[in-house]
Amino acid sequence: MVPTDFTISTALLRYMEENHVSISAFAAKSGVNSGTLSRFLHAQLQLSVASLDAITRAMGLEEGHFYAAYVKESTANWRRLGPYIIRCAEIGKLDCIEQAAGMLTEHLSYSDQLFDCAEELYHQGYAEAALILYTKVAESEKYQHSERLSWCQYRIFTSSLNADQEHNLNCAIQFEPYVRRLPEALQLDGLKDLANILLSLRKWDKARGYAQEMGRIARMRYNAKHHASKTKRSVIEPAKPLFGYILYSDLILGSIAAEHADYELALEYVSRYEEHSWVVESDEAAEDTKQQFKVWATANRYLYQLMMGKVEVLDAYMAYISSHENEILRALFNIVQAANRYQFEIERYLEPNEHLIAAFLQDKSATGTYTGQMIDDGFAIFLADVGEYYLRQQNTSKGIGYLLDALEVSYQIRNPVNVMRCKTILEHLRSKLSHADLERYEAIRQSRRSSGMLVI
Numbered sequence: 246m247v248p249t250d251f252t253i254s255t256a257l258l259r260y261m262e263e264n265h266v267s268i269s270a271f272a273a274k275s276g277v278n279s280g281t282l283s284r285f286l287h288a289q290l291q292l293s294v295a296s297l298d299a300i301t302r303a304m305g306l307e308e309g310h311f312y313a314a315y316v317k318e319s320t321a322n323w324r325r326l327g328p329y330i331i332r333c334a335e336i337g338k339l340d341c342i343e344q345a346a347g348m349l350t351e352h353l354s355y356s357d358q359l360f361d362c363a364e365e366l367y368h369q370g371y372a373e374a375a376l377i378l379y380t381k382v383a384e385s386e387k388y389q390h391s392e393r394l395s396w397c398q399y400r401i402f403t404s405s406l407n408a409d410q411e412h413n414l415n416c417a418i419q420f421e422p423y424v425r426r427l428p429e430a431l432q433l434d435g436l437k438d439l440a441n442i443l444l445s446l447r448k449w450d451k452a453r454g455y456a457q458e459m460g461r462i463a464r465m466r467y468n469a470k471h472h473a474s475k476t477k478r479s480v481i482e483p484a485k486p487l488f489g490y491i492l493y494s495d496l497i498l499g500s501i502a503a504e505h506a507d508y509e510l511a512l513e514y515v516s517r518y519e520e521h522s523w524v525v526e527s528d529e530a531a532e533d534t535k536q537q538f539k540v541w542a543t544a545n546r547y548l549y550q551l552m553m554g555k556v557e558v559l560d561a562y563m564a565y566i567s568s569h570e571n572e573i574l575r576a577l578f579n580i581v582q583a584a585n586r587y588q589f590e591i592e593r594y595l596e597p598n599e600h601l602i603a604a605f606l607q608d609k610s611a612t613g614t615y616t617g618q619m620i621d622d623g624f625a626i627f628l629a630d631v632g633e634y635y636l637r638q639q640n641t642s643k644g645i646g647y648l649l650d651a652l653e654v655s656y657q658i659r660n661p662v663n664v665m666r667c668k669t670i671l672e673h674l675r676s677k678l679s680h681a682d683l684e685r686y687e688a689i690r691q692s693r694r695s696s697g698m699l700v701i
Contacts (some may be wrong), residue, residue, distance in 0.1 A: 252314065252318060253314050254286050256311070257300060275300050275303035277299050281296060294328045294332050295328070297315055309333075312329075312333060312341045313338075313340075315341075316329065316341050319348070323355055326345045326348070327358060329345060330378070331365075331366070333345070333374065334369075335371070342378070346359060347381065350381045350384065353385060356385060356386060359378050360378070360379075360382050360393055360397065366378065367400060367404075380397075390426070392426065394423070394426075395423040395424075396427065398419070398420050399424070399427060402419070403438055406442065408621050408657060410446060410622065410658055413446065417442050423435075424455075431483065432462060433463055433466075434484050440455040443455065444497060444500065444501070447504075452501060456493075456501070459490055459493070460490070460494030463490035463491045467487045467488060486534055488521075488525075492517075492518040492521075492538045495514045495518040496514070496518050496541060498514050503548075503549055506552075508549045508550075508553045511545070511549045512546065519539060519543075544576065547562035548576070551580070554587055559580070562576070563580070573598055575623070578623050581631050581634055585633055585637070588637075591634070602628075602631075605624060606654075625651055626651075626663055628647050629647070629648060629670075632647035632650075632670070641677055645671070646682075649686060651667045652668065652671065655667060656689065671686060
C-alpha cells in the first residue's frame with residue numbers, strides 16, 4: 246500500500262538521504278538544474294514531465310514510475326499536462342491520460358488543445374490514447390452541437406470498431422446522428438465508413454442510403470471542382486480523390502443489388518464504376534485508383550454472371566483472380582456459394598487454396614478495423630458454406646471440420662445467425678462426429694460460456 250503522505254518530492258528526498266546524495270550531486274547525475282530541484286523540493290515549483298523523466302532515470306526506476314503521482318499533484322495546466330499526455334501515450338499509461346484529460350475537461354477553455362492533441366496522437370498511431378481524448382472532448386461538448394463534437398464522434402466510431410458485431414452495431418448507431426454534421430469533405434469518409442460497417446452487418450437498406458448520399462455529395466463536389474467558375478476550394482479535403490467516392494458508391498450499391506439477387510442491376514453498377522472517361526485526374530494516384538476499380542469491375546462481372554448460373558465463366562473468373570492474390574479468398578467466398586446453389590464441383594479451386602483459408606484462420610491480420618470485421622463476417626459464412634459443400638460431396642469428416650471452424654469464428658464475432666446455422670447442422674450430424682470432433686465442439690461452446698457470452 247502507498248503511504249497517504251507519499252509524493253514525488255518525499256520519494257526523491259528519501260532517495261537522496263538513503264544514498265547520501267546532495268542536491269548538487271543529484272543535479273549532476275540527472276541533468277536537472279540544481280535550482281529547479283531545490284525549488285521543487287521546497288514545493289515552490291512543479292516539475293516538467295521532461296525533468297520528471299530525468300529524475301526517474303537517475304533514481305534507477307522504471308519509465309513512468311511517478312506518472313500516477315504526477316497527475317494527482319498537478320493542477321489543470323495545459324503547459325504541464327499537454328506534454329504529460331503525449332508521454333503517457335508513448336509509454337502506454339492510458340489510465341493516467343484518463344485522469345489528466347478528466348481534469349482538463351472540467352475547463353471548457355482546454356477543449357481546443359485536447360482535440361488538437363487527440364488528432365496529433367491519432368495520426369502518430371496512438372489510437373487508444375487518442376480515443377480517450379476524443380471521448381472526453383465529446384462528453385464535455387455534448388450539448389454544444391459543434392462541428393468538433395461530430396469530428397470526435399467520427400474518430401470514436403472508427404477507433405472503436407472490432408470483430409464483435411453487436412458492439413459495431415452500437416458504434417454505428419451512436420455515430421449516425423453526427424455524420425451529417427461533419428464538414429462536407431469529411432462527410433464522405435464518414436458516410437463511406439458507415440456504409441461499410443452496415444454492409445458487413447447486413448443492414449442493406451441503411452447501407453444503401455449512406456452509399457447513395459456519399460455518391461450525391463461526391464458528384465456535387467466533383468462538378469463544382471472541375472466545372473464551376475472560380476469555386477472556392479475547401480480547406481478540408483477527403484482522404485481519397487473525389488471521383489473515388491463516386492465509384493465506390495456505385496460499387497457498394499452493386500454489392501447490395503447482388504445480395505438481393507438482382508444481378509442485372511448489379512451488372513449495371515459494374516459498368517458505371519468500370520467506366521472512367523469522365524474522370525479529369527490522370528496523376529499516378531488517380532491511375533492507381535482507376536486500376537483498382539477496373540480489377541473489381543472485371544472480377545465482379547464474372548462473379549455476378551456466375552451467381553446467375555453461368556457456370557461457364559468459372560474458369561475465366563478463377564484465372565483472372567489468381568493473378569490478384571489478395572482477392573482470391575474473397576472470390577472463393579462467392580464461388581462456394583454459387584457451387585452450393587447450382588450444384589457444381591469446385592474441389593480443383595478449393596484444394597489448391599486451402600493454405601489461404603488456414604492462414605486466415607491462424608492470423609486474421611485485418612481484425613479490429615471495419616474492413617477486418619467485414620472480412621471476418623464473410624469468412625465465418627464462407628467456412629459454413631465450405632462445410633456444407635463437402636457434406637454434399639459426401640466428405641463428412643472435412644465438412645464437419647469446416648463447420649466447427651465456422652462455429653468458432655461465429656462465436657468470436659458474435660454472429661448469432663451463423664452460430665445457429667452451424668449448431669443446427671452439427672446437432673443433426675452428431676452421430677457422425679468423431680470423438681475428437683465432439684471434444685472440440687464442446688470445447689468451443691465451453692470457451693464461450695467461460696467468457697460470459699450467451700451460448701446458443
